[in-house]
Amino acid sequence: MSVRLGKIMGIPVTIHYTLWFVFILIAWSLAVGYMPSQYPGLGVLTYWAIGIVSAAILFASVLVHELSHSYIAKKNGLPIARITLFFFGGVSEMTEEPQNPGLEVRMATAGPLMSFLIAAVLGALWYLGGIARAPVAITATLGYGALINAILGIFNLLPAFPLDGGRVFRGSIWKRSKSFIGATRTATRVSEAISLLMMVGGFASIIFGDFVDGIWIIFLGWFIRSGAETSLRQTLIGEALAGVRVADMMTRDVMTVPGNITVHQLVSNYFLVHRHGGYPVVEDGQVLGIVTMQCVRSIPKERRETVTVKEAMIPCERTVTVSASASALDAMNIMARQNVGRLLILEGSRLLGIVTRGDLMRTIRTRQELVT
Numbered sequence: 001m002s003v004r005l006g007k008i009m010g011i012p013v014t015i016h017y018t019l020w021f022v023f024i025l026i027a028w029s030l031a032v033g034y035m036p037s038q039y040p041g042l043g044v045l046t047y048w049a050i051g052i053v054s055a056a057i058l059f060a061s062v063l064v065h066e067l068s069h070s071y072i073a074k075k076n077g078l079p080i081a082r083i084t085l086f087f088f089g090g091v092s093e094m095t096e097e098p099q100n101p102g103l104e105v106r107m108a109t110a111g112p113l114m115s116f117l118i119a120a121v122l123g124a125l126w127y128l129g130g131i132a133r134a135p136v137a138i139t140a141t142l143g144y145g146a147l148i149n150a151i152l153g154i155f156n157l158l159p160a161f162p163l164d165g166g167r168v169f170r171g172s173i174w175k176r177s178k179s180f181i182g183a184t185r186t187a188t189r190v191s192e193a194i195s196l197l198m199m200v201g202g203f204a205s206i207i208f209g210d211f212v213d214g215i216w217i218i219f220l221g222w223f224i225r226s227g228a229e230t231s232l233r234q235t236l237i238g239e240a241l242a243g244v245r246v247a248d249m250m251t252r253d254v255m256t257v258p259g260n261i262t263v264h265q266l267v268s269n270y271f272l273v274h275r276h277g278g279y280p281v282v283e284d285g286q287v288l289g290i291v292t293m294q295c296v297r298s299i300p301k302e303r304r305e306t307v308t309v310k311e312a313m314i315p316c317e318r319t320v321t322v323s324a325s326a327s328a329l330d331a332m333n334i335m336a337r338q339n340v341g342r343l344l345i346l347e348g349s350r351l352l353g354i355v356t357r358g359d360l361m362r363t364i365r366t367r368q369e370l371v372t
């Protein structure tokens with residue numbers, strides 16, 4: 001659903017599919033609403049050209065904002081898995097949290113600073129364009145670009161975690177209290193209060209007649225709230241899994257299946273008898289692949305007596321593996337990214353073990369109850 005744009009500074013950049021709708025929505029609202037009211041007397045085509053170019057400038061600005069976070073992160077050795085651009089912003093997916101509050105604050109402020117810098121440059125061009133009597137279409141586009149970047153910078157500075165301002169806030173509490181978890185909890189609570197206020201304000205705005213702005217404010221409030229909850233959950237999971245390796249939680253005595261039995265036999269002798277959702281397929285000590293319930297489901301019932309496991313399985317080249325020395329958090333990220341429920345741990349083509357989503361959840365639950 002998401003389109004890959006390419007790599008910038010070695011980071012894959014993807015566009016979330018919702019962005020196309022937002023792009024059209026923004027171009028449209030500029031072309032038929034904002035621009036005609038601010039700059040009357042231009043042609044329909046000109047308004048649309050301004051709308052489309054301005055929407056493109058908005059997205060480029062969001063991308064540069066995100067890249068400036070990533071730049072500081074990479075310079076300090078924090079890996080960024082990818083950047084996803086979606087509605088009114090982007091997300092830099094960090095695979096690790098910053099290790100110290102100073103870095104968190106520096107990383108978070110880089111984005112809004114960049115937005116204000118772009119706003120200043122476009123604003124200066126807009127001003128000069130006015131003096132030089134440049135065509136209205138150009139000054140209108142520049143003026144909007146400056147305005148939207150200023151709004152972007154201000155919005156992101158709201159102290160509502162996980163927005164940039166909220167990260168600065170968390171970093172400063174973290175520095176004082178020395179507790180990362182405690183700081184995240186406090187920042188999340190403040191963020192939820194702000195989002196609640198925004199939603200109440202949005203409803204009030206609708207009641208008092210400003211329907212469109214009201215909807216926007218409610219939507220942004222909801223967006224912040226769900227972001228804060230997700231971040232808190234991620235922080236708690238990250239803390240619970242700290243120091244755990246794949247080798248600590250993998251199952252070593254794995255039940256495997258031979259490749260030459262039929263899918264029918266696989267169902268009646270394995271899936272209906274044991275509780276596992278997938279089995280590595282092994283022949284002569286060599287792993288050939290993995291067969292899951294989904295593989296079985298893809299074979300029509302009438303063919304299950306003839307098709308063999310080897311034919312139905314996901315072959316080795318396409319199975320997702322992880323090293324035994326990888327961290328539990330890495331294993332979790334791989335599962336999420338590849339959308340699989342189990343990872344094989346191989347040494348060459350020999351099976352060392354298997355780790356499932358269930359193993360991860362159990363480890364997290366146990367450690368949250370007993371350790372943190």
Ligand SMILES: [Zn+2]
Nearest residue numbers: 111112156164
């Ligand atoms: Zn930002």
